[in-house]
Amino acid sequence: DVQLQESGPGLVKPSQSLSLTCTVTGYSITSDYAWNWIRQFPGNKLEWMGYISYSGSTSYNPSLKSRISITRDTSKNQFFLQLNSVTTEDTATYYCARLRKGGLYYFDYWGQGTTLTVSS
Amino acid sequence: DILMTQSPSSMSVSLGDTVSITCHASQGISSNIGWLQQKPGKSFKGLIYHGTNLEDGVPSRFSGSGSGADYSLTISSLESEDFADYYCVQYAQFPLTFGAGTKLELK
Numbered sequence: 001d002v003q004l005q006e007s008g009p010g011l012v013k014p015s016q017s018l019s020l021t022c023t024v025t026g027y028s029i030t031s032d033y034a035w036n037w038i039r040q041f042p043g044n045k046l047e048w049m050g051y052i053s054y055s056g057s058t059s060y061n062p063s064l065k066s067r068i069s070i071t072r073d074t075s076k077n078q079f080f081l082q083l084n085s086v087t088t089e090d091t092a093t094y095y096c097a098r099l100r101k102g103g104l105y106y107f108d109y110w111g112q113g114t115t116l117t118v119s120s
Numbered sequence: 121d122i123l124m125t126q127s128p129s130s131m132s133v134s135l136g137d138t139v140s141i142t143c144h145a146s147q148g149i150s151s152n153i154g155w156l157q158q159k160p161g162k163s164f165k166g167l168i169y170h171g172t173n174l175e176d177g178v179p180s181r182f183s184g185s186g187s188g189a190d191y192s193l194t195i196s197s198l199e200s201e202d203f204a205d206y207y208c209v210q211y212a213q214f215p216l217t218f219g220a221g222t223k224l225e226l227k
Binding site for chain 2: 044045046047048059061062063095097100104105106107108110111112113
């Protein structure tokens, strides 16, 4: 079965960069689909952050474009989120999810989420 | 960006009730909408995709409808496991955007 699992530092100081990892098991991230990062803020608002596709192409939310980078390590079947110059407004639970694309779009697998707090 | 206006924000309902949650998109989205369920402290589960299609394993008491800019999720004969938060998400255009959520609470 396909499983996604996020991991990260839990706490980051303002102005630093955050790095999160999504480890995928049960499916190769180079076979198909788009591999996404989505975050849920306190109060439950959801924001799509971006994806890396199976081919390695990326798409980002313009609201984050100058700060975000999504990369991957195909040998470990992992993809990563880097967000630069974080502020307290980046405090959220971060989820990775697989997106079916092409014709019918939908998120079919989600990770459990990792909570990130930005605080000095 | 496409704005998804979801209502209501919360509902107090009883077991066995039928409930509907709606999402209005700021432009037509041609049924490119999904519905997600989130239980307290948990991740998300997909319920519906492309407006009306049930994801694998989703009970038939869940259904989706709508067209143009207006869509609904209906849950028939509410069961205890259905008390959760529900979100719509539009897939018509990037960036993908979500509704603000609806919380189903036991009356």
